[in-house]
Amino acid sequence: MIASSLPSWETASPAHICPFDQACSYLEQAGKELKLDAGILEVLSHPHKVVTVSIPMKRDNGEIQVLAGHRVQHCDVLGPYKGGIRYHPAVTLREVSALAMLMTWKCALLGIPYGGAKGGIAIDPKKYSVGELERITRRYTSELIKDIGPSVDIPAPDMGTSAREMAWMMDTYSVNVGHAVPGVVTGKPLSIGGSRGREMATGRGVMITVREALADMGKSLQGVRVAIQGFGNVGSAAAILLHQAGAKIIAVSTGGGGVYDDYGLDIPALKAYTAQNHRSVVGFSPGVAISNAELLTLPCDVLIPAALENQITEENVKEVQARIIAEAANGPVTLAANQYLESQNITVLPDILANAGGVVVSYLEWVQGLSYVFWDEERVNREMEQLMVQAYRQVMQESKTRGIPIRLAAYSLGVGRVAQAWSDRGLYP
């Protein structure tokens, strides 16, 4: 296995689910498949730049706290670094580094001219006031001022952040450099150069890949039974769009538990309920209460993990009944669980494909901003769909031609394009 290049002070996760080691392991598999030069593989297994800044902040009660803010820039051979900013208690430098690497392959796979990055702060945003979150975000941005920029590194929302945080980042960056720079972030509010369709984009991409996978099996979305873990920005958008397309969403869960209805949940009503219920689906009716663990093993056609990493593991994978798993979250299936699913011929639509709709529309937002021309939502959705379907077909073709599982095919395409660009550019000096 490729040696982890991260600082030793970073708390190690249990070996079998260390996200960075898992990411390196997939890279290694793709390298073997592509017969990549060992030197290139070594380069790609290291993040280019790892930044950790201290964020001193004053809480509303006057107490001073110092938080750690990370930004990892994995590889920029294809273009500026790109990737989200995550606010979640489980954020570690290892996790951020793994997610930065995934962004590199994701952008390459989708054919968009970016390198991969990710950022994060280990906080539970629910435990901070809006004012506190604004102070944290502004100081974090200010500390990263030399490392980000519209042609350097372009942050976007991720778990625990949204258009609101992007507006604060854009404003802080702009004030620091002395003029408005909307292109420094994507996923911004429409009022400052955001793109139509960005908010639903990741969920829309999930719906598109599931629809394509079903079509390859001679099926449509009509009446298909779907279980979704997570009802945040991604899970709820996927649920709404799949519901609109005729699928039956039989179960949905959020942090505190889930709700199940064999006849199919009323998704618009559930969305309205969560808005009133601190974003939780718990207590929704009609529906039966289930746990997050139970949701993963329900009898259904399609399972969509849209929450955290490492949800489908060696422990529960044998009970999974779905025939298609669409990874709306990043890394929800562990390496060992993935091996089992592949041995059972279960279609796993990997994260770097299934959840790429978000970064694709980020790219479309950036393009619109740089050209000062803004499109209607129909055009955004059409352009995004084209890129998603094209990537889906390329992955399936690669899987067939090489006789390899879908995930390895997706990685081989992404890693192969980056490796090609790297060798074309050459090593300086």
Ligand code: GLU
């Ligand atoms: N956070 C999203 C992802 O993981 C979007 C990143 C972006 O738009 O740059 O793909």
